[in-house]
Amino acid sequence: MAAGNYPLRIPNSLLQEARRAAAEDGVSLNQFIGTALAEKVSALRTQAVLEERARRADRAAFDAVMARAGGTPPRAGDEVDAEG
Numbered sequence: 575m576a577a578g579n580y581p582l583r584i585p586n587s588l589l590q591e592a593r594r595a596a597a598e599d600g601v602s603l604n605q606f607i608g609t610a611l612a613e614k615v616s617a618l619r620t621q622a623v624l625e626e627r628a629r630r631a632d633r634a635a636f637d638a639v640m641a642r643a644g645g646t647p648p649r650a651g652d653e654v655d656a657e658g
Contacts (some may be wrong), residue, residue, distance in 0.1 A: 582607070 584592075596606035 592606060592610075593603055596603045599606060601609075
């Protein structure tokens with residue numbers, strides 16, 4: 575995997591918190607920032623995929639599938655707790 579460099583300017587307070595978090599995780603600051611960036615990029619891509627799938631959703635088709643469900647009552651232990 576090729577690596578690139580990017581000069582990063584962040585407030586000192588955030589840098590100190592990132593250093594502290596990296597140390598608590600037992601990783602280098604570079605690895606911590608790289609992982610945090612990867613998590614954010616992944617979340618944004620996932621959101622885009624889910625939004626695209628939602629745009630293609632067909633509510634009528636969903637309702638038709640749900641209407642043909644077996645109609646079997648829940649088994650013991652499958653009940654929904656009214657409080658939670």
